[in-house]
Every structure is written in C-alpha cells, then in structure tokens.
Amino acid sequence: MAKKLNIGLVGCGFMGRAHSNAYRRVNNFFDLEYAPVLKAACARDEENLKAFADQWGYESIETDWRRLIERDDIDAIDICTPNNLHKEIAIAAAEAGKMILCEKPLSMNAAEGEEMCQAVEKAGVANTVWYNYRRVPAVTLAKQLIDEGRLGRIFHYRAVFLQDWTIADDVPQGGESNWRLDAAAAGSGVTGDLLAHCIDTALWLNGSIKDVTAMTEIFIKERMHALSGKVEPVNIDDACAFLARFDNGSLATFESTRYARGHKALYTFEINGEHASIQWDLHDLHRLNYFDHGDDSIIRGWRSIHVTDSDMPYMDKWWVPGLQIGYEHTFVHHVADFLDNLAKGQSTSPTFRDALETQYVCDAVLKSAETRQWETVPNA
Ligand SMILES: NC(=O)c1ccc[n+]([C@@H]2O[C@H](COP(=O)([O-])OP(=O)(O)OC[C@H]3O[C@@H](n4cnc5c(N)ncnc54)[C@H](O)[C@@H]3O)[C@@H](O)[C@H]2O)c1
Numbered sequence: 001m002a003k004k005l006n007i008g009l010v011g012c013g014f015m016g017r018a019h020s021n022a023y024r025r026v027n028n029f030f031d032l033e034y035a036p037v038l039k040a041a042c043a044r045d046e047e048n049l050k051a052f053a054d055q056w057g058y059e060s061i062e063t064d065w066r067r068l069i070e071r072d073d074i075d076a077i078d079i080c081t082p083n084n085l086h087k088e089i090a091i092a093a094a095e096a097g098k099m100i101l102c103e104k105p106l107s108m109n110a111a112e113g114e115e116m117c118q119a120v121e122k123a124g125v126a127n128t129v130w131y132n133y134r135r136v137p138a139v140t141l142a143k144q145l146i147d148e149g150r151l152g153r154i155f156h157y158r159a160v161f162l163q164d165w166t167i168a169d170d171v172p173q174g175g176e177s178n179w180r181l182d183a184a185a186a187g188s189g190v191t192g193d194l195l196a197h198c199i200d201t202a203l204w205l206n207g208s209i210k211d212v213t214a215m216t217e218i219f220i221k222e223r224m225h226a227l228s229g230k231v232e233p234v235n236i237d238d239a240c241a242f243l244a245r246f247d248n249g250s251l252a253t254f255e256s257t258r259y260a261r262g263h264k265a266l267y268t269f270e271i272n273g274e275h276a277s278i279q280w281d282l283h284d285l286h287r288l289n290y291f292d293h294g295d296d297s298i299i300r301g302w303r304s305i306h307v308t309d310s311d312m313p314y315m316d317k318w319w320v321p322g323l324q325i326g327y328e329h330t331f332v333h334h335v336a337d338f339l340d341n342l343a344k345g346q347s348t349s350p351t352f353r354d355a356l357e358t359q360y361v362c363d364a365v366l367k368s369a370e371t372r373q374w375e376t377v378p379n380a
Contacts, residue, residue: 002027002035004075005339008068008098010089011080012043015103015130019078020056021330029317030336033343036076041230042068065089069096076126079103082179083187090127090352099126101338105196105362106355108187110378114361117352128348129202129355131200133267135333137325138288140313141305142271142278143205145290151273157206157244157252159269161194166220166238173234175226181236182225189223189236190256191216191362194267198254199358200350201269207248210363214242217371219259242365286324309358311342317319 006318007023023036023241041058042065043049053061067367069077071093082325087107092102092361100120106129107113120127133139145151165171165353166181174182203209216237225232246252260266265290267282279289279302288305295301308324310316314333318325334348342350350358360377366373 001027004035004037005034005099005342006037006039006073006075007078007080008040008042008062008071008074008076008191009038009058009080010042010065010068010085011042011082011103012049013080015080016041016043016052016152018328019057019101019130019335020058021203021225021328022225022335024057026335026339028331029332030340032339034339037341039074039243040068041070043058044225055262066092067095069098075099076101082185083108083192086184087116090116091119094123094125094127097125099124099342100352101128101130103130104355104358105187105192106113106352106359108192109361110356110363113356117356122351123269125351126338126342126347128334129352130331130334130348131197131350131355131358132330132334133197133201133282133313134204134350135330135337136280136282136285137313137315138280138286138305138307139201141288141307142280144313145276145278146205146271146273150276150292151278152275153273154206154246154248154271154273156272157202157250157269158244158271159198159202159252159254160266161198162263163190163194163258163264164261164263166258167261169223171223172226172348173223173232174228175368181234183235186236188362188366189216189218189240190258191237191240191365194256195240195242195254196358196362196366197267198256198269199361200355202246202252202254203357203361205269205271206246206250206252206348208246208357208376208379210245210247211374212242212361212364213367213374214240214365214368216240216366220223237366237369238364240369242368244361246300263268286325334352 042062077093079102179185241255244252321341364375
C-alpha cells in the first residue's frame with residue numbers, strides 16, 4: 001500500500017489541469033512508494049472551482065489559498081497561479097512546513113526567487129519547479145548523449161520559442177484570460193514566459209551562462225486592460241532575442257516572440273558539438289534528430305530517432321516500442337520523479353535553487369535590453 005501524499009492545488013487553469021492529470025495517472029504507470037491524493041483544489045471563483053473539483057476528483061475545495069496552507073491534512077502545495085502570486089504562496093507554504101511544487105517561472109525576478117529559495121531551504125521542505133520540457137523523453141535522451149560525451153566540445157546552442165496569439169491589437173491585457181500581457185501579473189513577457197523554458201533546458205544541457213546581450217520590443221504599445229476597462233501602456237516584452245556565452249565557451253542565440261504568424265508553440269533547440277549535433281522540436285516532441293560525424297561518410301546524415309524504445313528515458317513505463325507519448329506525459333514524469341526522490345530523501349531538479357539560475361539569466365537579458373550592453377549573469 002503506497003504512502004499517501006495529500007496535494008493542495010492552487011490555480012485551476014491550464015496547469016491546474018495538466019498537474020491534476022499527472023497526479024491521477026502516475027501510480028498507474030510508475031511503481032512508487034508514494035501516491036498523490038487530490039485532497040483540495042483552490043481558486044477564487046467557487047462555482048468554477050466546484051466544477052473543476054468534480055471533474056478531476058478533488059475531495060474538497062478552498063477559495064482562499066491561505067486557508068488551504070493552514071490545513072493539517074495537506075502535505076504539498078502545488079502553485080499553478082499567475083507568476084505574481086508564486087512568491088507569497090511559496091513562502092507561506094514553506095513556513096507552514098509544506099512541500100512545494102511551483103510552476104515556472106519561479107518568480108517575477110531573481111530578488112523574489114532568492115527569498116523563495118531561502119524560505120524553502122530554511123524550512124527544509126522538498127521543492128521543485130515544473131520546467132517540464134526536461135522530462136520529454138527525447139530531451140532527456142539529449143541530456144544523456146551530451147553527458148556521455150558523444151557531442152564532444154560544444155560550440156553552439158540555438159533555441160527559439162515562437163507563438164502568434166497576440167498579433168491583434170484588440171487582445172486585452174490583464175484579467176483572468178490575459179494576465180500574461182500584464183506586467184504586474186506576469187513580471188515580463190516572452191522572456192519569463194517562453195524563454196525561461198529555453199533557458200532552463202539550456203542550463204541543464206549545456207551548463208551555466210556567463211553573459212548576455214539582448215534586444216526586446218513591444219509591438220503594440222497600448223491595450224485595453226481587462227480589469228480597469230481603460231487603455232493602458234503595455235509593459236511586457238512582446239519579443240526578445242539575445243546572444244549568450246556559456247561557461248564552457250560555447251555561443252548561443254535565443255529568440256522568442258508572440259508575433260511569428262503561423263507558429264503556436266514552436267520550441268526548438270539545436271546543439272552543435274565537435275563530433276555530433278542534436279536538434280529537437282516540440283511539434284514533433286517524440287523525435288530527436290542526431291548527426292554523428294563518426295558515421296561512415298557514405299551513410300553519414302541526420303537521423304531522426306523515434307524515442308519510443310524501452311531503453312530510452314521513461315519509455316519502459318508506457319506502451320510498446322513504436323508507440324509515442326505526448327505533452328501531458330512530461331508532467332506525469334515530473335510527479336513520478338518527485339515521488340521517487342521523496343522516498344529516497346533526494347531533491348528533484350529543478351529545485352527552487354536550480355530555477356533561480358534561470359531567473360538570473362532572465363533579469364540579465366531584460367537589463368541588457370535596456371542598457372544595450374553585455375550584462376554578466378550573477379551566480380545563483
Ligand atoms: N510548465 C509549463 O509548460 C507551463 C505552461 C503554462 C503555464 N505555466 C505556468 O503556470 C502558471 C499558471 O499558468 P496557467 O496557464 O495555468 O494560467 P491560467 O490562467 O490557465 O490559470 C491560472 C489559475 O490561477 C487562478 N488564480 C488566480 N489568482 C488566484 C488566487 N489569488 N487564488 C487562487 N487561484 C488564483 C485562476 O483563477 C486560474 O484558475 C503560470 O506561472 C505559468 O507561467 C507553465
């Protein structure tokens with residue numbers, strides 16, 4: 001009989017659903033000492049919350065996250081709210097001795113993130129940040145190939161994350177639906193929302209970033225604010241591109257925008273090493289493209305590895321070779337790793353401290369866009 005881990009989920013939107021799905025499925029596919037229990041869901045609108053709780057099988061509801069944190073029957077708080085609430089909820093949860101699974105980005109900025117790290121470290125509570133792309137099997141396989149030294153010295157890292165959903169100037173900012181366009185709720189635009197994913201993956205695969213130089217743009221300068229009903233200045237970056245140098249001497253380009261007509265969530269990265277190169281594309285997430293210069297020249301070329309065999313990361317837990325898995329499984333993998341590490345007394349990466357490094361890079365990127373200078377990334 002697995003030990004129960006009572007989850008208190010805050011925020012019942014996109015990520016609330018993705019995480020609930022993961023908690024429900026994880027023990028069906030992974031043999032674990034712990035089993036999550038959907039103990040309570042929390043959001044402000046009681047009617048929607050009740051419907052959510054019924055649909056996903058939560059035992060109870062709370063409309064105030066403070067009340068949720070006070071409850072003795074909650075072991076772990078899962079933060080799935082807009083970014084401006086992460087810090088307050090996380091610190092309160094840590095002080096109450098709860099484990100914390102926090103959505104990305106960790107915080108609005110590195111200063112907030114530092115406070116959050118100190119709070120979880122002082123309380124000694126298990127913590128992790130949901131940078132879920134680390135747990136796409138093809139991305140985990142890329143990490144394995146790099147760590148095995150198959151690429152040799154790394155020269156280049158190239159990442160993009162492209163969307164097109166904010167091109168119309170009548171999309172409002174703020175409120176329940178468009179908090180991502182409101183700097184007060186999101187902290188930043190594509191930098192914290194999309195590039196944070198690219199940066200987290202890059203730090204994991206290729207090590208720390210030393211310095212950056214960036215440019216950002218706000219293409220639509222004013223939008224109606226959903227809460228005030230007034231036209232207000234837009235303060236988030238609609239697009240951002242930056243150059244970076246890694247500690248290992250490799251060079252990088254990162255680009256993100258919500259103005260790339262035709263792209264909904266095109267996250268790609270390519271890494272070029274001395275012996276081999278790797279490419280990955282979220283739209284084809286179960287494949288890893290690999291070029292090995294060591295192959296005989298007459299058969300040398302890019303191979304498209306279908307990451308479904310049982311000796312590939314996580315794939316022994318799912319179907320039979322040849323059958324792929326998708327986006328939602330990355331969250332199942334994250335929960336599985338969290339529960340497995342909990343049983344072993346180990347931390348689950350990225351921890352708050354790991355994710356803080358991404359915040360420092362984001363801060364340096366935004367600062368560089370303002371100063372138009374190269375900016376050094378402080379150590380997390
Ligand atoms: N890992 C990923 O790939 C990924 C993808 C999307 C979003 N995110 C992150 O997840 C977080 C949530 O994003 P989302 O897309 O799920 O947003 P969403 O707008 O779909 O959901 C946010 C939820 O938070 C609730 N909420 C807002 N204020 C609250 C409060 N005071 N108390 C309780 N609930 C409150 C809202 O009612 C809503 O249910 C953000 O930090 C975002 O950056 C991560």
